[in-house]
Amino acid sequence: MAGINKKESLDFVYDFYVKMKRNKINLAYEGEITHQITKAFTSLTETNMVREEDASSVQKKVFHVMVECLQNISKHAEVTPGSTDKKVGRGIFMVSKGDTEYNVTTGNVVLNEKVERLTEMLENINSQDKDGLNKLYKKQMREGHISEKGGAGLGFIDIARKTGEKLIYSFLKIDDLTSFFVLTSTISRIKE
Amino acid sequence: MRVIKIQGSDDTPKVILDADNNTFEISGRSLPEDVVAFYDPILEWLDEYAQNPLEKTVFNFKLEYFNTASSKLLLDVLLKLEDMYDAGHDVLVKWHYPDDDEDMEEAGEEYADIVEVPFEQVSYSID
Numbered sequence: 001m002a003g004i005n006k007k008e009s010l011d012f013v014y015d016f017y018v019k020m021k022r023n024k025i026n027l028a029y030e031g032e033i034t035h036q037i038t039k040a041f042t043s044l045t046e047t048n049m050v051r052e053e054d055a056s057s058v059q060k061k062v063f064h065v066m067v068e069c070l071q072n073i074s075k076h077a078e079v080t081p082g083s084t085d086k087k088v089g090r091g092i093f094m095v096s097k098g099d100t101e102y103n104v105t106t107g108n109v110v111l112n113e114k115v116e117r118l119t120e121m122l123e124n125i126n127s128q129d130k131d132g133l134n135k136l137y138k139k140q141m142r143e144g145h146i147s148e149k150g151g152a153g154l155g156f157i158d159i160a161r162k163t164g165e166k167l168i169y170s171f172l173k174i175d176d177l178t179s180f181f182v183l184t185s186t187i188s189r190i191k192e
Numbered sequence: 193m194r195v196i197k198i199q200g201s202d203d204t205p206k207v208i209l210d211a212d213n214n215t216f217e218i219s220g221r222s223l224p225e226d227v228v229a230f231y232d233p234i235l236e237w238l239d240e241y242a243q244n245p246l247e248k249t250v251f252n253f254k255l256e257y258f259n260t261a262s263s264k265l266l267l268d269v270l271l272k273l274e275d276m277y278d279a280g281h282d283v284l285v286k287w288h289y290p291d292d293d294e295d296m297e298e299a300g301e302e303y304a305d306i307v308e309v310p311f312e313q314v315s316y317s318i319d
Contacts, residue, residue: 035225039203056292060257064295067223067259138306141267146228154260162295 027095032088033074042066045095052097055191061162062102065185066095068155069106075149077108078178102187110181115171118181125156126166133161159185193244196237204230205255209237211246218269219254219288222262231265238272245281249273254288254316255296263299270307277309284310291315 020028026048027041042063049059070093077089091108110118128136137157144153160167168184193211200206200220208217224230251273258266270285277283285307287300297313304311 035203038223043202057294060293060295063257064259071223071259071261134302138302141264142306144264146261146264150225150227150261152261152264154263158260158263 023096024098025094025096027093029094030090030092032090033070033077033093034088035074038067038070038074041070041093041095054189057191058102058187058189061187062095062104064162065104065159065187068159069093069104069183069185071151072155073106073108075147075151076110078111098189100189102189103184104187105182105184107180107182109174109178110171112173112177112179115179115181119171122156122167122169125160128160130161130164133157137161163187193241194237196234205258207234209234209241211241214246214250216249216251217254218266219252219256221256222258222266224262227259227261227265231262231268235265235268235272238269242272242276242279242281245276248282248284249276250284250286252286252288253300256290258299267303267306270303270309274307274309284312286312286314288314288316291317 019025027045029037029041031037045066046059046063049062054062073091073093074089077091079087079089089108091106093107094103094105096103096105125133125136137154140153140157146152156167163185165186165188168186170182172180172182174180195212196207196209198204198207203221203223203225205218205220205222208215210216218234222230253266255266273283273285285303287303289296289300297315300311300313304313
């Protein structure tokens with residue numbers, strides 16, 4: 001830790017803690033998103049939700065959204081240059097729990113050249129109502145193929161239709177080559 | 193014919209494909225790390241079985257949860273069953289869902305809508 005002011009580092013930890021509490025974040029992670037990590041986070045959150053006595057429909061939706069978000073990162077995030085591991089996506093993953101909703105947020109690096117296509121896809125999804133999303137899902141399931149990365153191109157559509165909420169996202173430019181893609185999905189804790 | 197029997201785990205479903213005992217079932221959770229590798233042997237088995245199927249094939253799906261990548265592969269399984277039905281064989285799909293799980297019920301309706309094969313929705317209670 002040479003070069004890092006220890007006092008500053010300790011202050012950072014406290015600051016980080018306060019910010020997490022203030023934003024009601026109960027899980028935050030940055031790193032490689034492997035299948036093991038996906039399983040660990042989903043089972044941890046499941047246990048917490050059971051303890052909180054959330055409705056089983058809410059639990060299932062949160063589980064579903066978490067899996068799709070984590071698998072998106074593990075399959076699609078650009079691997080940071082210099083990473084020694086084989087193609088394992090990395091990114092940031094957070095779950096926050098408010099009185100009325102859960103928020104699942106992911107952030108990962110994408111190539112700038114993919115931003116336009118991703119934006120189109122997300123805007124198309126956000127412009128649909130439930131029926132439209134169901135049609136879109138069916139069409140993609142019938143006509144799509146499992147990609148080399150093991151995805152079916154269905155994750156975003158399914159998050160939107162399961163949560164009944166718009167996908168909130170943004171792309172923050174990192175440099176000429178890459179951007180940081182942030183996506184938040186909201187799951188209501190109030191049983192319909 | 194050979195039997196496929198796969199124990200379920202927290203990320204892969206239990207699978208039984210056993211023509212001699214008239215049991216065809218996929219149940220539990222499906223979010224395998226590699227969906228294609230998991231479902232390929234099942235699809236191959238169905239191709240083989242379709243050449244000389246039982247008089248009546250009742251295929252049971254009793255899933256608690258599946259991810260979107262699995263949903264595509266489950267459709268592939270159903271399309272194999274549709275092919276068998278189209279070829280004149282008697283096929284029935286039974287889609288079991290927990291009675292409080294609307295999403296799983298809707299998933300069944302969605303598949304029933306896509307594939308042209310006799311399809312029965314069966315609700316069950318967890319308690």
